[in-house]
Each structure stands twice: as C-alpha cells, then as structure tokens.
Amino acid sequence: MTAQTLDGRAILATIKEELRGRVAALAERGVVPGLGTVLVGEDPGSRWYVGAKHRDCAEVGIHSIRRDLPAGSSLPEVLAVVGELNADPACTGFIVQQPTGLDENAILSAVDPAKDVDGLHPTNLGWLVLGRPAPLPCTPVGCIELLRRYDVPIAGAKVVVVGRGLTVGRPLGLILTRRSENATVTLCHTGTRDLAAEVRQADIVIAAAGVPGIVTGEMVKPGAAVLDVGVSRVLDPETGKGRVAGDVADDVWEVAGFVSPNPGGVGPMTRAMLLSNVVEAAEHAAAG
Numbered sequence: 001m002t003a004q005t006l007d008g009r010a011i012l013a014t015i016k017e018e019l020r021g022r023v024a025a026l027a028e029r030g031v032v033p034g035l036g037t038v039l040v041g042e043d044p045g046s047r048w049y050v051g052a053k054h055r056d057c058a059e060v061g062i063h064s065i066r067r068d069l070p071a072g073s074s075l076p077e078v079l080a081v082v083g084e085l086n087a088d089p090a091c092t093g094f095i096v097q098q099p100t101g102l103d104e105n106a107i108l109s110a111v112d113p114a115k116d117v118d119g120l121h122p123t124n125l126g127w128l129v130l131g132r133p134a135p136l137p138c139t140p141v142g143c144i145e146l147l148r149r150y151d152v153p154i155a156g157a158k159v160v161v162v163g164r165g166l167t168v169g170r171p172l173g174l175i176l177t178r179r180s181e182n183a184t185v186t187l188c189h190t191g192t193r194d195l196a197a198e199v200r201q202a203d204i205v206i207a208a209a210g211v212p213g214i215v216t217g218e219m220v221k222p223g224a225a226v227l228d229v230g231v232s233r234v235l236d237p238e239t240g241k242g243r244v245a246g247d248v249a250d251d252v253w254e255v256a257g258f259v260s261p262n263p264g265g266v267g268p269m270t271r272a273m274l275l276s277n278v279v280e281a282a283e284h285a286a287a288g
C-alpha cells in the first residue's frame with residue numbers, strides 16, 4: 001500500500017484562488033486587507049517563511065508591511081514596532097515571527113487581539129478554551145483544513161497528536177475536541193510512556209514533536225492519515241548538507257492511507273490559514 005499524498009501546496013493554490021474573490025469583494029467596498037510581519041534577526045529559515053508570506057500576499061491582493069529588526073534587538077524595541085502596527089490602519093493583522101529570542105509571552109500579549117492573525121494572543125487562546133469564535137492558530141487549523149479537503153473524516157475519529165507545543169499540539173487538542181470537529185484526542189509528547197501503543201490506536205496521527213522520524217511505519221494503523229508537522233534541520237550524512245527532516249519516517253508511506261509530505265504539506269497550509277485569518281479580520285473590521 002502506498003499512501004495518498006495530502007498535497008498542501010495544491011490546497012494552498014486553491015485557497016489563494018478562493019481568497020482572491022473575497023479580497024475583490026472587499027475592494028469594491030474600498031477595503032484592502034494588510035498583513036504585517038515582524039522579524040527579529042537573520043535566521044535563514046525564518047527569513048524564508050516571512051518572504052514566502054509576503055509573496056503569498058502579493059498573489060492574493062493583500063497589502064503587506066514588513067518590519068525586519070536586527071539580531072540583538074531588545075524587547076522594548078520590538079514592543080515599539082508592535083505598538084506601531086497596532087495603531088496602523090493599513091495593517092489589518094500582523095505576526096511577530098517566532099522565535100525572537102525574547103519574552104514571547106510579553107510580545108504576544110502586546111498585540112491587539114483583533115489584529116492577532118496568529119491566534120496566539122492570550123485572549124484569543126482563552127476564547128478558544130471558552131468556545132467563542134476568535135482568530136485561531138494557523139498551523140492547527142491548517143492541519144484540519146488539509147484533512148477536510150481530502151475528505152478524511154474527523155468527527156468520531158481517534159486522533160493522536162504527538163507534541164504539546166504552544167503553536168501546534170496544545171491548540172490542536174482544543175480545536176479538535178470542539179463540537180464542530182468532534183474528534184477524540186490523545187495528546188502525547190516525548191515523555192509518553194508507550195508512544196507506539198498510543199499511535200497505533202489512531203485514525204489520524206499528527207506528528208508535531210520536532211523529533212525527526214519519531215513516528216515510524218510499525219507504529220501506524222494501516223490506512224490511517226498521518227500529518228508531518230515537525231521541522232528539524234539536520235545534516236544529511238550522505239551529502240554533508242543541511243536539510244529539513246520531518247517527524248514522520250519514510251516507511252510510514254507504506255502503511256498509512258494518507259500522508260502529508262514535508263516539505264509540501266502542513267507548511268503551505270499554515271500560510272494559507274494566515275492569509276485566511278487576514279481576510280477574515282478585514283471582513284470583520286469592514287462589517288464594523
């Protein structure tokens with residue numbers, strides 16, 4: 001058996017097309033959505049992600065505002081830029097790319113919750129727990145949207161999430177157990193006693209621990225859907241070059257029914273959901 005590819009790049013292209021229509025409808029009312037990004041330092045991976053987000057915006061007709069700060073910028077310097085974007089009417093929503101090396105909670109808390117297109121402001125995470133609509137984190141929603149677009153059933157499914165981080169695992173558990181998703185979730189992590197036994201129960205496995213190859217073929221139930229979220233930079237022993245390693249081992253493709261490749265799976269979906277959060281924030285703002 002060879003798994004079907006959950007093609008995040010193809011779905012990103014489809015979602016961009018859908019968003020272009022919504023952006024055009026906003027334009028008729030004189031509204032142009034604007035995405036701001038704040039990047040601290042020179043990390044090549046972070047620079048690539050931020051650059052990709054601006055290229056995405058250009059394709060969809062979203063205005064974008066880029067604020068790059070030098071490595072070693074202080075918390076007050078970053079908070080000053082956050083304050084400027086909070087006050088800028090051209091900026092519908094913005095993100096501060098993590099990691100900044102600074103107090104992330106202080107930065108997240110300073111963002112106007114209405115402009116928090118990362119869905120990571122304490123108020124928005126609080127609304128998620130309390131069950132009121134608010135911007136949702138992009139990677140978890142990207143995982144769910146990718147499954148939906150391939151008609152992988154979520155309601156009633158047993159989902160094992162590997163990883164409890166703030167940006168993926170923790171909010172995924174909260175989102176998947178809402179009435180609208182209705183999954184049964186087991187939230188695992190690198191300290192889980194018998195990870196293989198947990199994963200083997202799952203109809204859907206979401207690997208977001210940041211440990212290369214932590215989910216292997218022998219752990220996966222035949223036919224399950226497996227999403228590879230983890231991104232680790234490793235040195236390829238054969239070429240000696242750096243490359244991205246996901247959390248899903250290659251042999252999973254022989255067992256699973258669906259696999260999201262990495263790259264080309266959840267990463268592009270994260271960008272799609274960011275664009276979608278920006279357009280939605282602009283629609284909310286336009287509706288008053």
Ligand SMILES: Nc1nc(=O)c2c([nH]1)NC[C@@H]1CN(c3ccc(C(=O)N[C@@H](CCC(=O)O)C(=O)O)cc3)C=[N+]21
Binds near residue numbers: 095118268270
């Ligand atoms: N405030 C904040 N919000 C984020 O959403 C956020 C962040 N900080 N910090 C870092 C993570 C990571 N992230 C990715 C976005 C796109 C791809 C992506 O599109 N990757 C491509 C290309 C990967 C490659 O080839 O290097 C792919 O998977 O196909 C990956 C990862 C957003 N993050």
